[in-house]
Amino acid sequence: MSGLIKSSLARKFVMALSGLFLVFFLLQHFTINITSVVAPDTFNSWSHFMGYNPVVQYILQPVLIAGVIIHFIMGFILEIQNRNARGVSYVKYKGSANAPWVSRNMIYSGLVVLAFLGLHMYDFWVHEMSYKYVQGLAEDPTRYHEETVVKFEPFWRTVIYVVSFALLALHLWHGFASSFQSMGVNNKYTAAIKTFTKIFSVVIPIGFAIIAIYHHLNPITH
């Protein structure tokens, strides 16, 4: 039993650590993307840097992909473990009786975010790989803003993005706050950390939604 608990705690720790890493990614991703609304030239130069810097391309990007995969696989394992625990009397499942809806449905909000990532990678990353490695086109530091805005022309894609950001907010609402708990953080800053995570969970997805809606409403006309 102690083995089960230990490994369960270890899994939660890995889940929390990979989740925090992804939160950090979200913050940097948001910082770059918001410039597509307020400073298109900055967006172009930052995107160009991210697209061609070898450290970003060959170290940070693979680390990011590993982070997403670890978080996804651990999430599945924990979900299965929780489901099994519900049927086992000596492993106390604190679930449906008192846990809020969001925390019991992390797997579903997570799956929506994952499906969104599939579409998002198709929209941006596949295009980028094709530009650089399949078509072998020359570097063009001015192309990123227009390429991004054009993506939000279709109403359907903007709606899918905005709905996904709402689910991302729900996922973060529980996940970001509980990651500190899973890592055993419990000190005089705990309440402040919790407040910060809740604000972040709402503000960042709303910020992403504003970017998508802004570009949809302000298409590039030549």
Ligand code: HEM
């Ligand atoms: C309106 C909001 C968003 C915009 C405009 C946007 C835009 C972009 C762009 C331009 C890229 C660059 C692809 C490349 O050059 O390789 C990218 C990559 C990526 N985005 Fe987003 N993104 C948004 C929201 C999100 C959200 C909410 C997530 C996570 C839940 C996310 C996850 C990723 C990942 C994992 C990558 C691939 C990593 C990378 O190439 O840096 N994005 N996005």
